[in-house]
Amino acid sequence: MAHPTEDKNFRLPTAVRPHRYAATLTLDLDAKSFSGQQTIEVELAEPTREIILHAIALKLGEVSFRSGNARHQPTSIRPVEVSETVVLSFDAPLPKGPATLELGWTGSFTDGLRGLYLAGKVAATQFEAADARRVFPCFDEPAFKAKWSLSVRVPEGLAVLGNGPIVKEEKDGALTKVTFQETEVLSSYLVALVVGPLVGTPAQLVGGVPVRTWSLKEKEHLTRFGQDVALAVLPLLQDYFGLPYAFTKLDQVGIPDFEAGAMENAGLITYREVTLLLDPATAPLSVQKRVAEVVTHELAHQWFGNWVTMVWWDDLWLNEAFATWMAFKIVDQWRPEWRMWLDFDSHRTSALYLDALKSTHPIHGEVRNAGEAGESFDAITYEKGGAVLRMIEGFLGEGPFRDGIRLYMRKHARANAVKEDLWNALGAAAKQPVEELATAWVGQSGFPLVTAHVEGREVALSQQRFYSEPGVESGEKWPVPMVLRYEDASGVREQRVLFRDKQATVKLEGTGAVKWLCANAGSTGFYRMAYDKASLAALASNLQVLAPSERIALLEDQWALVRSGRGSVADLLDLAARFGNEEDDSVLDELVGRLAYVENRLVDGEDQARVRAWVEKLLSPGLKKLGWQAASGESDRVKLRRSALVRAVGGLARSPEALAEARPRVARMLQGERDALEPNLLDVAVAMVARAGDSALFDTFLQKVPKEPDPATQRRYLMALTAFEDPALAERAQGLLFSETVKTQDVASFVTGLLANRTGRDAWWAQMRKQWKDVVARTGGAPMLVRRIVESLGMLRTREHLEAVKALLRDNPVSDANQATAQTLERLSQDVELRERCGPEVSAWLKRQP
Incomplete structure (x- = not known):
């Protein structure tokens, strides 16, 4: 009979639990290897002849088990590759009660971006979801929380960062031994270590907690903004949770090569450099907002995830959805002028897109093993989860929702929890049937299309599951918390409805004729809207009274109806034509995104040229009025509107006039003239100029990539290399994928850029098919990057x-x-079908335009 560990879905038995790890690691950075010694204090709930730990590619040396005065050594130490475990077998049952397990081992740095790896000159760990087992033999599941007392022996002269502050530093032969303060109880995936030639900002205290931000020396001038964000939002988070920060100190460190955006290790948050380091004088506002959002997301995890932790990876969404929603809420509180919720809406779009597929998954779905956990880090877990929490908060009210979160945090402090624990806490605080609402949205895939038909003062509502594939139907329904916003004789009103059934009729409060109705007020609901013809025409005629989020949702919903075969692309283009005088940058971004899809994917040749000419005619007057040069004291809103218009006229419409404006500005910027381009124009201007650029410009970008300290600027130049449409230069860019120019973290983005290049695409696609295994291997096996290669x-x-x-x-x-x-x-199948179905309709519509 096969041993249970021979199953990939094996889970650790709960009869043996760790309470404390005391470990010493010795790192050899030159040899990319390490050795370790540790004592694990464990508790046996019953006698057992074996202890099972997780370990990958670790060579165990001496192992012994001590209980009281008795010492037992295993008769066999058997690694099991399929379950990433090692089975320690003993010749007699080990007694129930407290004991210690002592182990020695050796291992190697990984070549990818997980476990313990080298990112340039920096050695760093990345353990989520299940890679602590690449460095420590340990109980590597989130439910097995324990205290960690860690020492590390490293070469002299390097900064050494761990979860806790350093309590002792001493010379140990040719090495330095650094001992960290013991941690609070932590799941193994939250343990971290960073070693390298790093420098930190001076420590600044928030409620007695020292906060520092770290980088390589040459990037030291880029740490201030990330440090300031942490100092600003930490008190806001403490206030929201009603609990102090628990982890003694807070270090933030930019890692030169990093798989995810960031990782919330307790007290030692690691970041991809582009999500932490920037110069606010030259960074586009989008980069500043992204850094603020990521920093706040990781800090929110210090409570939601680190202090109260999921039991198993099926509740990963509890961590990620909450931190996603919380980051936008707190940054919006700190910087209301940034209008973060509009950014949240644009992020949510990717989740709505994914969740309209038959191959979607529920927010809370079955996760059988660590590999499947790695696949859960997607838009459903983060953005849909965050949107559902926002919808529930809107239904319960901000105060009761926060009271429920505080109750949940107190009740499950230092422990593990499941989703029902959260619903119970929210329900107790709000005295509302939270579980009905939450279970439907979290446990069920997809979302509804709600149809509204206005007849006098009554609204007939119906719902069905929305699929982006035409003709697909199924019978699910949801309790849909709706906020109806409308105008009648008494003015603009709002009415809340919990729409539970397949169909319902709602009588609108107020008096007089209903001028217009928006059935997803503020666009806070996670559903699509379809209106009857007259109601849609009324909305299109009253765009100016709709909030920006509602105008965005109107465009998005009409586009979704086109994709699913329920709407006409000609009607969508007629609606888009009404946005020529749009002044809101977020709405313009949505408009440009929709029109770019039409130009890029639905038409070719002369029709492509006609789309561009039509877009230029629609939006270039707005750009001419604004001009390219920012006026003194100009608001962020105006700067971002200019950026959206340049993307439309220069990027999408490929206006020769816009290119002629961009070229000398980019040339002056490359020569160091700071005022040549307003920061929010940098991305679009560089991409436009690269697209039409020559070999001299290609060489300029190529030389700048490795030398550029600012990570956002470095990424801008790197991605520009994929944009050159001269076929010889497109081929040169393709040749860079396997060079040092492209860091592992950037492989998927670079491949996507190459596939987006119109003149280079087919040659690269032919090459990719021949070298597919090499392209996938170039990710170093990082699960998020592998997934993005497939998605490209x-x-x-x-x-x-x-x-x-x-x-x-x-x-x-x-x-x-x-x-x-x-x-x-x-x-891709739906995109191809859409192209074949809608291409002729777009062509006919374009020919009708004056």
Whole structure:
């Protein structure tokens, strides 16, 4: 009979639990290897002949088990590759009660971006979801929380950072031994270590907690903004939770090569440099907002995730959805002028898009093993989860919702919890049936399309599950918390409705004729809206009275109806034509995104040129009025509107006039003239100029990439290399993927850029198919990056492409990206069908335009 560990879905038995790890690691950075010694204090709930730990590629040396005065050594130490465990077998039952397990081992740094790895000159760990087992033999599941007392022996002269502050530093032969303060109880995935030639800001105290931000020396001037964000939002988070920060100190460190955006290790948050380091004098506002949002997201995790932790990875969304929602809420409180909720809405779009596929998954879905946990870090877990929490907060009210969160944090402090614990706390605080609402939205895939038909003062509502594939139907329904906003003789009113059934009729409060109705006020609901013809015309005629979020939702919903075969692309373009005088940058971003899809994916040749000419005619008057040069004291709103218009006229419409304006400005910027381009124009101007650029410009960008200290600027130049449309230069860019120019963290983005290049796409696609295994291997096995490589194939356009992608993924399956494979194939199939269905309609519409 096979041992239970021979199953990939093996879970640790709960009869042996760790309470404390005392470990010493010795790092050899030159050899990229390490050795370790540790004592684990454990508790046995019953006698057992074996102890099972997680370990990957670790060579165990001496192992002994001590209980009281008795010492037991295992008769066998058996690694089991399939479950990433090691089984310690003993010849007699080990007694129930407290004991210690002593282990010695050796291991190697990983070549990818997980476990313990080298990012340039910096050694760093990344353990989520389940890679602590690459460094420590340990109980590597989130439910097995324990205290960690860690020492590390490293070469002299390096900064050494751990979860706690350093309590002792001493010379140990040729090495330095650093001992950290013992941690609070932590799940193993939250343990971290960073070693390298790093420098930190001076410590600043928030309620007695020292806060520092770290980087490589040459990037020291870019740490101030991230430090200031942490100092500003930490007190706001403490106030929201009603609990002090628990982890003694807070270090934030930019890692030169990093898989995710950031990682919330307790007291030692690690970041991809581009999400932490910037110069506010030169950074676009989008970069500043992104850094503020990521920093706040990771700090929110110090409570939600680190202090109260999920039991298992099926509740990963509890961590991520909450931190996603909380980050926008807190940054909005800190910087209301940034209008963060509009950014939240644009992030939510990716979740609505994904959740309209048949291959979507519930927010809370079955996760059988660590590999499947890695696939859960997607837009459903983060953005849909965050949107559902926002919707529940809107239904309960801000005060009762916060009271429920505080109750949950107090009740499960230092422990693990499941989703029902959160619903119970929210329900107790709000005295509302939270579980009904939450279970439907968290446990069920998809979301509804709500149809509203206005007849006098009554609104007939109906709901059905929304699929982006035409003709697909199913019978699910949701309790939909709706906020109806409308105007009648008494003015603009709001009315709340919990729409539970397939159909319902709502009588609108107030008097007189209803001028217009928006059935997702503030766009806070996670659903799509369809209106009867007269109601849609009334909204289109009253755009100016709708909030920016509602205008965005109107465009998004009409586009979704086109994709699903329920709406006409000609009607969508007629609606888009009404936005020529739009002044809100976020609405313009949405408009440009929709029109860019039409130009890029639905038409070719002369029709493509006609789309560009129409967009230029619609939006260039706005750009001419604003000009390219920012006026003194100009608001962020105006700067961002200019940026959106340049994207439309220069990026999408490819206006020769806009290119002629951008070229000399980019040239002056490259020569160091700071005022040549307003920061919010940098991305679009560099991309436009690169697209039409020559070999001299290509060489300039190529030389700047490795030398540029600012990570956002470095990324801008790197991605510009993928944009050159001269075929010879497109081929040169393709050749860079396997060079040191492209860091592991940037591989998926670079591949996506190459597939987006119109003149280079087909040659690169042919090359990619030949080198598919090498391209996937170039990610170093990082699950998020592997998934994004698969998703990049969605940049392809034709049925011939689709068939080739199907064959490639069928013959070369990517085991860490099963979900991404299904979603990419379904999405690409729909894009191809949409192109074949709507291309002729777009062509006919364009010919009717004056």
